[in-house]
Amino acid sequence: MADQNESTPAQEQAAAQDPAAQKNAQLLALLHRLFGADAFTDVEEPYGLLTATTTREQIHGIIEGLQKDEELQLNFLTTMCGMHWPEKKDQELGIVYHLHSLTQNIRLRLKIFFPIADPVAPTLTDLYSAANWMEREAFDFYGIIFPGHPNLMRILNVEDMDYHPMRKEYALEDGTREDKTDLFFGR
């Protein structure tokens, strides 16, 4: 019965108190084992969800590895979306991936950041069919280019739009301004 993998009573107690933290620790160990500790920066657990930042060169390999990993089977791309942080030098644009393993019930959030002057990220459409429209949405809103995407065109906005509206430089106008009255509103 003296199995190396057998957890100590203290560990069991900790797991019983916070199973999410235990799962995150196991997942992080797996990530480090598969891809090396250098691949991830800014590892944290906001509100119990393991979050890590990696690079756009590595992201495709990491997600593919996690999807094919027999133990984890990270087989579900919950969602992905673009982000814009104008004040982060050379890291202005980002993509956030939410992944989920339905067999283990483990969620993982991965992020990549890259300069807005070079808005290119690898496509995941070869791994998940779900990524097709999500990437089109990220392209539409933030102008992120996904080389290899089968049909990278705008999805929610009109084709002839010449900007990417979710970027922070396009601020919404102030709803309380008074110089613009529409007398015929609500007729």
Place this chain on the structure above:
Amino acid sequence: MAVNDTLEGTHKIIESAREQQPNLNPLAPTVNDFNQELTTLNLGPTHPATHGIFQNILQMDGERIISGVPTIGYIHRAFEKIAERRPFYQITTLTDRMNYCSSPINNFGWHMTVEKLLGVEVPKRAQYIRVILMELARITDHLICNGILGVDTGAFTGFLYLMDEREKVYEIYEELCGARLTTNMGRVGGMERDLSDVAIAKLRAWLKTFPAVMAEFEKMFNRNRIFMDRVVDVGGISAERALNYGFTGPNLRAAGVDYDVRVMNPYSSYQDFEFEIPVGTKGDTYDRFMVRNEEIWQSLRIITQALENLPEGPYHADAPHFYLPPKQAVYQNMEALIYHFKIVMGEIDAPVGEVYHSVEGGNGELGFYLVSDGGRTPYRLHFRRPCFIYYQAYTEMVVGQTLSDAIVTLSSMNVIAGELDA
């Protein structure tokens, strides 16, 4: 025997068409193998059978669909952008305009996300009330989907039966918040008001009468020859493909995967209730219909349990910084007036952080990814809208089938345009 032969023949046609599918390319061939010209058919944007404003450009060989290109975005209202300059309460009204067939689920999902960010603990009674209302919303969502599926196969009676029941549920909403469709009865930290005696009486009365109507509806459809001919083996998708496409909710469960957010990541006391997750086998239109029917019964079970075990106590958290005070208190109490003002004007900053919270919406996993930079509004808010995720599989599901099959497939997928485009 004859029926089986026909089905087998249909399968073969579907398989061969899928193999030849020219990768959903709008520039697909314009003639078929016999040099006959193919037809390009615009299904939508405003076709009565598309149930919303979205377009499918289908290429047809006779009545068979060869390929298709879905086009969406006709009612895109930039909710994610608008949310970036709205305080948290004002975003509630954006959420219930997404899946307007089950607004309370969207509202409470958003409120729970904010509660997670702010660290607000919701009392048990409020959680149970939310469960009751969310299950009512799920029932109305499934009722309209299945009722409309009946209409699309030519059976109008079932729709009328079910709409009557939906109205009764809306009367319960009306009792709680005054609104029927775009409800707004939740608050960050609990409910706006308690379940009134009238609302409970209405709910109990409805719980008594509804099962008979539902049973009659099922009797009309479940083994109906005409209905089954139209929906069995139509618009099917395998479990593997469904997972790869990111399906959730009844559409995924119809394919045989028992993934349900309520069970896997329980929220709002769902772990206290006993219910089952109905699953299908083939993921076809009939399975989706049956899964939704069965879920309605399971939701009724949950509502009954929640109503019987409704805990006593407050219906909102004691969190004056975040919980919008009841109107009566605002009129009579200076502190309440101040907090009401500060909350409505968004003068209370949220903590820095990012949070993802998901609920089981009428259509599947409805997720909210909220990034806060410590200001009064979200820095970034992304809605994981189940319709948006699974509608892209539509063309793959209907290629090789006929136009009438495409109609019932679309209707059984329950694509809500408000959620699709957001």
